[in-house]
Every structure is written in C-alpha cells, then in structure tokens.
Amino acid sequence: MEKDFDIIVIGAGVVGLSIAYKLSKKYLVGLIEKNKRYGLETSSRNSEVIHSGIHYPTGSLKAKLCVQGNELLYEFLKENNILYKKTGKLTVAVEENEVKEIERLYKQGIENGVPDIRIIEKNEIKSFVPEIEGICALYTGSTGILNVHYLMDCLYEKFINNGGIAGLDEKVINIERKNGLYLIETEKGKYYSEVVINSAGLYAEEISSKLGFNYNIYWAKGDYFTISKKVNIPILIYPVPMQEGLGIHLTPRFDGILRAGPDVEYVQKVYPPYPNEKENSIFKPDENKKNFFYQQIKKFIHNIEIDDLVPESYGIRPKLQKKGENFKDFIIKEEIPGFINLIGIDSPGLTSCLAIAKYVENLLI
Ligand SMILES: Cc1cc2nc3c(=O)[nH]c(=O)nc-3n(C[C@H](O)[C@H](O)[C@H](O)COP(=O)(O)OP(=O)(O)OC[C@H]3O[C@@H](n4cnc5c(N)ncnc54)[C@H](O)[C@@H]3O)c2cc1C
Structure with missing residues (x-):
C-alpha cells in the first residue's frame, strides 16, 4: 500500500x-x-493575548511552551509584519488578601523564566493607568496582543x-x-x-x-462584553486569578475599544458550537451576565456605568479539568x-x- x-x-x-x-x-x-x-x-x-507564562505551575508543558511560544511568536509576528503590540500587563490586587497571590505569581513567573517581571506599588499603577485602583500589581512586560x-x-x-x-x-x-x-x-x-x-x-x-x-474534554464557554465608553487603558488589566480561568480582564483592542472577559461557564456539548450569529443559540454571549461583569470591572475602574457594557462574543475552551478541579x-x-x-x-x-x-x-x- x-x-x-x-x-x-x-x-x-x-x-x-x-x-x-x-x-x-x-x-x-x-x-x-x-x-x-x-x-x-x-x-x-479568544482574547488574542500573548501570555507571559506566569500562571502555570513550574515544569508543566503549559509553562514551558507558553514562555518559549511567547518569544517565538513575537519573532514570527515581527518577521512577517503581522499586527501585534507588546502592551505589557498589570495583575492588580484590590484587596489585602490578594497581595500574597501576587507574590506567589511573581515567584512562579521567575521560576518559569518569564522576563521583564516585577511587583509595583499603588503609585506606579497610577502612572500606567490613572483610572486603576489597586494596592499593588504584578507587571509583566512580555504580555501583548495580536491579530490572530x-x-x-x-x-x-x-x-x-x-x-x-x-x-x-x-x-x-x-x-x-x-x-x-x-x-x-x-x-x-x-x-x-x-x-x-x-x-x-x-x-x-x-x-x-x-x-x-x-x-x-469539558467545554467551558467564555463570554465577552465591550465597553462603549471611551476609557484610555493602553495596557492589559487582570484581576488576581480566581479558581477557574484568569478572571474578567480588560484588553485594549486594536481599534481602541476595551474588551472585558472572558468568564468561565461549563456548558453542554452542542453541535455546532459556533453557529451563525443570526441563529438563536444558547451559545450567544449571555446578556444576563452584564451585572456580574460590571461588578468585576468596577473593582478596577470606578467611572463606568452598567449601560456602558455591550455584549460582544464568546469562545469555548476544550478543558481537561472538570468544573471545580485543579x-x-x-x-x-x-x-x-x-x-x-x-x-x-x-x-x-x-x-x-x-x-x-x-x-x-x-x-x-
Ligand atoms: C474564551 C477564550 C479565550 C482565550 N484566550 C486566549 C488568549 O488570550 N491567549 C492564548 O494563548 N490562548 C487563548 N485561548 C486558547 C486558544 O484560543 C486555544 O488554545 C487555541 O485557539 C487552540 O487552537 P487549536 O488549533 O488547538 O483549536 P481550534 O481552533 O478549535 O481548531 C481545531 C480545528 O479542528 C477542526 N476539526 C474538529 N473536528 C474535526 C474533524 N472531525 N475533521 C476535520 N476537522 C476537524 C475544527 O473545525 C477546528 O477548526 C482562549 C480560548 C478561549 C475559548
């Protein structure tokens, strides 16, 4: 044969x-x-974020391939003239009990070989984005966005x-x-x-x-909202991660509009997972989540209103962990x-x- x-x-x-x-x-x-x-x-x-590699346990494939992939991807994007921006990212602690997690992520980032990483204080957060309120933050300079x-x-x-x-x-x-x-x-x-x-x-x-x-494989949907109000945030803003997902974060799109999300919602496997936008499908971003998204975002930015949030899109992750698993x-x-x-x-x-x-x-x- x-x-x-x-x-x-x-x-x-x-x-x-x-x-x-x-x-x-x-x-x-x-x-x-x-x-x-x-x-x-x-x-x-997806969020079109080029991650730095701070979030994954040292020695895991995710940690190794993310740190290595980050470098390879920037090289490839530059060589081939593909739209990207090394924006940097702030993971912001808004409550005292989150400071320990910032320190843990910093240590893990160093152990994973993440470059350009440091913990910054309240004043320096303000120098990046005056609107952001936080106690301290983890800055990673190698995080960015691309056009996938x-x-x-x-x-x-x-x-x-x-x-x-x-x-x-x-x-x-x-x-x-x-x-x-x-x-x-x-x-x-x-x-x-x-x-x-x-x-x-x-x-x-x-x-x-x-x-x-x-x-x-379990399917975990993530919804996104955009923020219609013009807020100038040139850097990625993340909360201290929750158990599932990295938490509702803010990503500046290339058109200047801010995107909020994604959340994590385990869903039934329904074929096709990504139907035509016009079809009535359970996989549309869920408007009922507006208040939840608003509460999450308000922790960082105080000058937005709930009606500034507009449902945008969603993606579905193929996850090996069940809901609640590590x-x-x-x-x-x-x-x-x-x-x-x-x-x-x-x-x-x-x-x-x-x-x-x-x-x-x-x-x-
Ligand atoms: C909400 C969300 C946010 C994310 N944000 C980020 C981020 O910011 N940064 C990051 O690094 N990662 C992010 N990810 C993860 C990232 O998007 C995925 O890891 C990546 O896109 C996986 O690519 P893939 O090629 O494996 O899968 P897919 O893009 O799913 O491609 C698989 C392909 O296989 C095809 N296929 C399936 N079955 C068959 C078949 N029987 N015959 C032929 N073809 C078949 C499908 O049609 C599909 O095109 C995010 C994911 C989600 C859902």
Whole structure:
C-alpha cells in the first residue's frame, strides 16, 4: 500500500496550522479541516493575548511552551509584519488578601523564566493607568496582543507555499491502522499516511477515540462584553486569578475599544458550537451576565456605568479539568508510533502555537 502523505494533521486552528506549516518544510503534509475555512472555531474566538507564562505551575508543558511560544511568536509576528503590540500587563490586587497571590505569581513567573517581571506599588499603577485602583500589581512586560486572523492567514499561506495540501470542508469520520500506515477516512475521500496528528480542538477526544484512546474534554464557554465608553487603558488589566480561568480582564483592542472577559461557564456539548450569529443559540454571549461583569470591572475602574457594557462574543475552551478541579496540563504525546494526540489545548494554546509545533516535530524525530 502506497502512502498519500508523510503526515496528516487533523484540524486547522492556529495550533494545527502551526504544526502543518512547521512540518511542511520537511515532509509532505496534508491538513484536513471540516469547516469551509481554517480557523473558524476557538482560534478566532479568544482574547488574542500573548501570555507571559506566569500562571502555570513550574515544569508543566503549559509553562514551558507558553514562555518559549511567547518569544517565538513575537519573532514570527515581527518577521512577517503581522499586527501585534507588546502592551505589557498589570495583575492588580484590590484587596489585602490578594497581595500574597501576587507574590506567589511573581515567584512562579521567575521560576518559569518569564522576563521583564516585577511587583509595583499603588503609585506606579497610577502612572500606567490613572483610572486603576489597586494596592499593588504584578507587571509583566512580555504580555501583548495580536491579530490572530492575520497570523492564521500567514501560517496557511506559508504551508501552501511549502507544498502542503489542504482539504477544507472535509470532515474526518474515521481513522484506522492498516498495513503499517494510517487510513484516514473523510466525507470526501480516503488517504494513507505514515503519521497522523490530532489537533481537532473541541473534538480531539472524538478523533482520539477512533484509535482507542479515550479522554474526557469539558467545554467551558467564555463570554465577552465591550465597553462603549471611551476609557484610555493602553495596557492589559487582570484581576488576581480566581479558581477557574484568569478572571474578567480588560484588553485594549486594536481599534481602541476595551474588551472585558472572558468568564468561565461549563456548558453542554452542542453541535455546532459556533453557529451563525443570526441563529438563536444558547451559545450567544449571555446578556444576563452584564451585572456580574460590571461588578468585576468596577473593582478596577470606578467611572463606568452598567449601560456602558455591550455584549460582544464568546469562545469555548476544550478543558481537561472538570468544573471545580485543579490545574490540568496540555496533553501532547505520541500514543502509538505515528499517532500524535493534542488534547485539552485551552489557554495558552494561542501563545504556545509555534512552540507546540516545535515540540511535536521533536516527538517525530
Ligand atoms: C474564551 C477564550 C479565550 C482565550 N484566550 C486566549 C488568549 O488570550 N491567549 C492564548 O494563548 N490562548 C487563548 N485561548 C486558547 C486558544 O484560543 C486555544 O488554545 C487555541 O485557539 C487552540 O487552537 P487549536 O488549533 O488547538 O483549536 P481550534 O481552533 O478549535 O481548531 C481545531 C480545528 O479542528 C477542526 N476539526 C474538529 N473536528 C474535526 C474533524 N472531525 N475533521 C476535520 N476537522 C476537524 C475544527 O473545525 C477546528 O477548526 C482562549 C480560548 C478561549 C475559548
């Protein structure tokens, strides 16, 4: 049996695109995506924040790949003229009992190798943003924002230029091991490949189970509101993290508008997760959360009103941890020779995308 590809990557989100681009420099790679375009799911529905790596336990894949990915991503964005801004970030303690957590995050950041990080006092917070009220804050200079759509356009173009072959609008329905190769069956055809990489985001567990590797992924929705009032905040503002997620934070968009969110709400798995905006769907941002968002934001900025909040969008994280459970790391591993699984690629998956691609390439050597 002849192979059609050296490698098939399933899923063209920012992670699948990064892997496909990286591997297409050396191998004949097929990239299969069920939607009509790449990057229509979680990868285009996130905060577009380039994280520094302070939040993840030292030694975890998330910590390593985030810190490494942060550096690789800035290099790539600069080299390819893609819109980004190294804004920096303040994680602000507003209550005395949060100061300890700021100190813990600082220490963890240092241990994770995060550059340009320090604790600042009330006065210096004011020098960054006069409107922000806080006792002290953790400043990380390597945090920033990017335009993820331009990043994905660039990765896709480079992949195609390297001779990569994309099958869009082509859902993978089965995989089996046959004659020492993998037979990947889609709604449109059948392909033999030596290696198969599962980067299917919210559906990675479905793909994985076809080869007998079972995982449980939980879907955690995050809603966003924008703030219609003009408030000049040029830096990212985060609260001290709550148990799930990083808390409702403020991100300046490139158009100057402030975005607030996301929260964390575990939801039922409903297909499709990202329906057309016009459809009446439970996955729309939930207007009833307005007051909750307002209360969170008011801790930092006192001069906004509830009616300044406008529902914007949402994204869904593929999480390995159940509601209430503690930290779970990315799973990126070769389950059996030639089958690489990426499971639970929630945040900081975007920041880590290029480092994940490098990590996957090393698994193949
Ligand atoms: C609300 C929110 C905020 C976030 N904020 C940040 C942030 O600021 N910074 C950061 O670093 N990370 C952030 N993340 C995480 C980041 O968005 C993800 O880690 C990243 O987008 C994952 O990319 P992916 O390619 O793995 O998944 P996806 O983008 O979900 O791509 C998977 C692809 O696989 C395809 N697929 C699935 N099943 C099949 C099949 N059977 N056949 C063919 N194709 C299939 C899907 O259609 C999809 O296009 C956030 C996530 C959310 C939800």
